[in-house]
Each structure stands twice: as C-alpha cells, then as structure tokens.
Amino acid sequence: MEVLENYIDGRYVAPSTGTYIDTENPFSGVVWGRIPRSSAIDVEAAVAAASRAFREGPWSTMTAPARAALMRRLADLVLKNVDELAAIEVRDNGKTYREMKAQVGRIPEWYHFYAGLADKIAGEVLPTDRSDHLSYTRREPLGVIGMITPWNSPLNLLAWKLAPALATGNTAVVKPSEFTTASALRFAALVEEAGFPPGVVNVVSGLGSEAGKALVEHPDVAKLAFTGGVDGGLAVYAAAAKRLRPVILELGGKSPNIVFADANLENAAHGAVAAIFASGGQSCIAGSRLLVERSIHDAFVARVVELTRGIRLGDPMDPATHIGPVANRPQYDRILQRIAMGKEEGAVLACGGGPATGPGLGEGLFIEPTIFVGVDNRMRIAQEEVFGPVLCVIPFDDETDALRIANDIRFGLGAGLWTRDVNRVHRMAARLQAGTVWVNTYRASSNITPFGGYKMSGLGREGGADMIHEYLQTKSVLLNLTDAYVSPFQA
Known part of the structure; x- marks a missing residue:
C-alpha cells in the first residue's frame, strides 16, 4: 500500500x-x-x-x-x-x-x-x-x-x-x-x-x-x-x-439548459446529454435543469432518453466507457437520497433512478443515468444541486417563461441556450443570471475566458x-x- x-x-x-x-x-x-x-x-x-x-x-x-x-x-x-x-x-x-x-x-x-x-x-x-x-x-x-x-x-x-x-x-x-x-x-x-x-x-x-x-x-x-x-x-x-x-x-450550480423549438434538435439532444452526464454529473457546471419548449417537449425528451440509454458505464480506464463510478461513498449516498427525494416530490422517472449493477461494474459506486420529467421548478430536486447523473426536465411556453424558470434559482454559474434565432440569443444572454452562457454548445471552456x-x-x-x-x-x-x-x- x-x-x-x-x-x-x-x-x-x-x-x-x-x-x-x-x-x-x-x-x-x-x-x-x-x-x-x-x-x-x-x-x-x-x-x-x-x-x-x-x-x-x-x-x-x-x-x-x-x-x-x-x-x-x-x-x-x-x-x-x-x-x-x-x-x-x-x-x-x-x-x-x-x-x-x-x-x-x-x-x-x-x-x-x-x-x-x-x-x-x-x-x-x-x-x-x-x-x-x-x-x-x-x-x-x-x-x-x-x-x-x-x-x-x-x-x-x-x-x-x-x-x-x-x-x-x-x-x-x-x-x-x-x-x-x-x-x-x-x-x-x-x-x-x-x-x-x-x-x-x-x-x-x-x-x-x-x-x-x-x-x-x-x-x-x-x-x-x-x-x-x-x-x-x-x-x-x-x-x-x-x-x-x-x-x-x-x-455550486443548478444550470438551466434551454432548448427552443427552432434549434437544431439533434445537436441540442446530444448537448443536453453531454451537459449533465459527462463526468457523471459531478461538475459544478452540469446542465442539470433541461428546459424544453412545450411544443417539442415529448418528442425531444424521448430522444434524450434514447441517447441516455446508450451511455456505457464501466471501468474508467477502458476507452469504451462513457461514465465511471461516483467519486466517493458519501457522494454516492447523497445522490441516491436526492433521487428518492425527487420521487417523493412527485417527479416521474423517465429512465434510471437507482444504483447500477451488472457485468463489468464490479464493486464500483455506479448510479444509473437518471432523468426526471414532470418536474416543477419549485421542487427541491430542481432547486438543490445533486452533483451526480440526475437530470430534471421542465417545460416552458415562451422566452419570458424560460427566463423566469431559468433565473428562479439561488445559483447562477452557467446556462445553455439552443436556438437559431440570433436576436433571441442576445436578448436571452443579456437577461440570464449566469456567469457563463453557452449558445448551441455546452461545457466549452478556456483559460482565456473568465469563469465564475x-x-x-x-x-x-x-x-x-x-x-x-x-x-x-x-x-x-x-x-x-x-x-x-x-x-x-x-x-
């Protein structure tokens, strides 16, 4: 040793x-x-x-x-x-x-x-x-x-x-x-x-x-x-x-990742999955609140769930692995407690929701990539940082509604925005209460760019x-x- x-x-x-x-x-x-x-x-x-x-x-x-x-x-x-x-x-x-x-x-x-x-x-x-x-x-x-x-x-x-x-x-x-x-x-x-x-x-x-x-x-x-x-x-x-x-x-953060109906929806779906499940959700900038325009909500969530089911858990040293285990036992227990809290609040599981076991996972601290739908932004699962592979999906009606939900949080670290409307980009970026706003991308960073x-x-x-x-x-x-x-x- x-x-x-x-x-x-x-x-x-x-x-x-x-x-x-x-x-x-x-x-x-x-x-x-x-x-x-x-x-x-x-x-x-x-x-x-x-x-x-x-x-x-x-x-x-x-x-x-x-x-x-x-x-x-x-x-x-x-x-x-x-x-x-x-x-x-x-x-x-x-x-x-x-x-x-x-x-x-x-x-x-x-x-x-x-x-x-x-x-x-x-x-x-x-x-x-x-x-x-x-x-x-x-x-x-x-x-x-x-x-x-x-x-x-x-x-x-x-x-x-x-x-x-x-x-x-x-x-x-x-x-x-x-x-x-x-x-x-x-x-x-x-x-x-x-x-x-x-x-x-x-x-x-x-x-x-x-x-x-x-x-x-x-x-x-x-x-x-x-x-x-x-x-x-x-x-x-x-x-x-x-x-x-x-x-x-x-x-901490509880960053909103906002998808409008006019976005490149395939890019946005991949971006939504990467925003929350990269690093197993153990990231302060994780896009843990997915805000989806109501007119595309069901179809878009179905695509995100489909992509999520394709995530491979396993040995973190294996190049084929997408997500490794949770970093430590206290955090593992905390994530499972938050998932249980979401269920108790009435959020509906679209996928995941518990420990992951099976071939190749050994004794690892694995949690299934989890997606909650039917989430109200006032729920604790939507307001409290989980710091794990847990996504909350919240529908919105228009720009004003999206901004209201996005900013109705005590955090303000990052925000994602998916749209082809350049005027909307500038309107939203000016009003989102976050230190970084990603547009048609997520998690991009640089030593040249201020972060906070x-x-x-x-x-x-x-x-x-x-x-x-x-x-x-x-x-x-x-x-x-x-x-x-x-x-x-x-x-």
Whole structure:
C-alpha cells in the first residue's frame, strides 16, 4: 500500500499527528493508499514556509521573466507526465481516463498563459494637481494564498488558482480534497523538478474540518481561493470576514439548459446529454435543469432518453466507457437520497433512478443515468444541486417563461441556450443570471475566458487576463520633487 506525505518547504514530510486516511479506488473498492491526516501544526509549518519564501527567499527578489521561465518549465513537465497524472486522478475520483487525460493535457495552457502575463504587470504614472510632485502606482503580490480544491477535477482547478498566483509573485499553501489528494502531492514533485524555490508551493492533505479549517483561519494567509460546495464556501467566507481577508469562491450550480423549438434538435439532444452526464454529473457546471419548449417537449425528451440509454458505464480506464463510478461513498449516498427525494416530490422517472449493477461494474459506486420529467421548478430536486447523473426536465411556453424558470434559482454559474434565432440569443444572454452562457454548445471552456458565478454560485472570476488582478494589490507613491516642504501648520 502506498503511503503519501505532505509537501512542505521543498520536502516530503510525515504529518505531525502520525495518522493517515485511507484512500479508495471508487471503481474497484480497493484501498490503495494512505494520505496524511494533517493538523493545525502541519498547516502552521506550511504557511510559515510560504511566508519565508515570499519575504526572504529567492522568490521575493526574482524577476518576472525568471518566474515566467519556471512556470513554462512546470507546464512542460506536466505535459511530459500527463499519462501518469491522469491515471492517478482516475484511481482517485473514478472519472474516465479519456476525460482526465484530455483535462490534464490542457493544464499546461494555464501556466503558459499566465507566464506570458507575468512581465506585463505594471503600475502607472498618474496626473496630479501639484506640479512639484510625482504620483505613481505599484502592483504588488499579496503574500501567501490559501487554496482549497475539490475532488472532481483536482489538478485542473488547482491550475486555475496557482498559475495566476505564481505569475504575480505570491506563494501558496494547497489543501486538496481528502478524497483526491494524490495528484496534488505528485504534482508537487514536478514543482520541485521545475526549480521553484522551497516554500513557494506547499501541499498539506487532510480533512476540511481540521487542516482546511486551520488554513482558512490562519492569520498569515493573505487571500483564500476555494472551489467546492455552498456550505463550505459560506464557512470560508465567514472565517475570512473576521480578518477582512479577500476570497475567490467558485461554488455550486443548478444550470438551466434551454432548448427552443427552432434549434437544431439533434445537436441540442446530444448537448443536453453531454451537459449533465459527462463526468457523471459531478461538475459544478452540469446542465442539470433541461428546459424544453412545450411544443417539442415529448418528442425531444424521448430522444434524450434514447441517447441516455446508450451511455456505457464501466471501468474508467477502458476507452469504451462513457461514465465511471461516483467519486466517493458519501457522494454516492447523497445522490441516491436526492433521487428518492425527487420521487417523493412527485417527479416521474423517465429512465434510471437507482444504483447500477451488472457485468463489468464490479464493486464500483455506479448510479444509473437518471432523468426526471414532470418536474416543477419549485421542487427541491430542481432547486438543490445533486452533483451526480440526475437530470430534471421542465417545460416552458415562451422566452419570458424560460427566463423566469431559468433565473428562479439561488445559483447562477452557467446556462445553455439552443436556438437559431440570433436576436433571441442576445436578448436571452443579456437577461440570464449566469456567469457563463453557452449558445448551441455546452461545457466549452478556456483559460482565456473568465469563469465564475452569480448569486450563490460564488465570488470573483478565474481565467482570463483580468484574473491576474485577483492576486495583486495597488500601492500609491507620491514623491515631492523639491527640497521644500510646507507644513500644514505653517501660516
């Protein structure tokens, strides 16, 4: 059995507690490794190392081009090790190897993109009402960034945070999910191989209630970047508020995927299936509410059900598999509870609705791709994030009705829109309360495009050139260009 260690100050070290957490393969059910169950003592060591690296080490005096060179080297190493990193993530979270290899293979783009911005950070000279004064600004890093990542796309979502933070000269302490820690600890070795000074990047594993809580509450953490559920995000936000600490929160979603009768319906049907069932529905942007114009509702739903029945469950390492198992036992149980809740509310199952068993599924945590029809948007199954392969279908009458239903939710992360009417596209895009609107597509993403949520889906944005400012602060400098000084107390 593999025993992993924390990565602190450029070294792999055992947890101060001497205790570990078993980590299980969600497909085989086999415990393959153990990760540190870290305490506040380990977090203290990691933050102290990051603080030293920020203030005293070579990182603090390194030029922006030199930081960029290290980031490019790291990107190349990720690409070189993409097969291994993807396999680690499959073993940890059960997603298909095909998906994880593609996802990890795009991670280098994030480091290259922000490396290209590292030496573009500049202040500006400002006009002043004093001819004998010079006024200018400096854009400076914040310090130690605490990063908490989820279990569904560990390295990908870490890159969203770490790449801009490193480009701007900050240091980092990463607390990955206790369900998917292995890839972050393996990634730390690539950080070291790339030549980053000790302490610039630290990885501490453990429970959210222990290591995560200690990181969130640490007084020397300058900013927190969190991706996860709403409850966790609210706890992070509350702790940060006590110290007036800025946060980036990327939280849940219950995204509407809206299909009008004039759309390319075959494309829309495939898009609806991919929007919810890709990644087994374990995605914050999953199109979990399918809104269908009433005139095409029955025929369109029949096609979506037909496509769904063709989804292949199985070994996530098998290229023929479409969906692997649910990532962990607590989430598996939660999804089944939500399905039961939908039945109790009166939603009607069109397909799926329970655990999936059979040849090739072994001991895996599989759930049948599930579609509910007869859903009212006020039902809990339509309002609460399931984070699993569960789709709610809701009919609508016209644009106004579609917008009312789509926006009648506490979330606002993404929205899909399928129509050939270009005027409708712009009308709807302007009024949909979501951070991203996909038109005649779904799930498309890029490091160049800002991503984040409205309402309870979070605060701040990740991705895009503007993201660089999330990890900078502005300092104003005013310089008297003369030898004279007039005291305000002088007549």
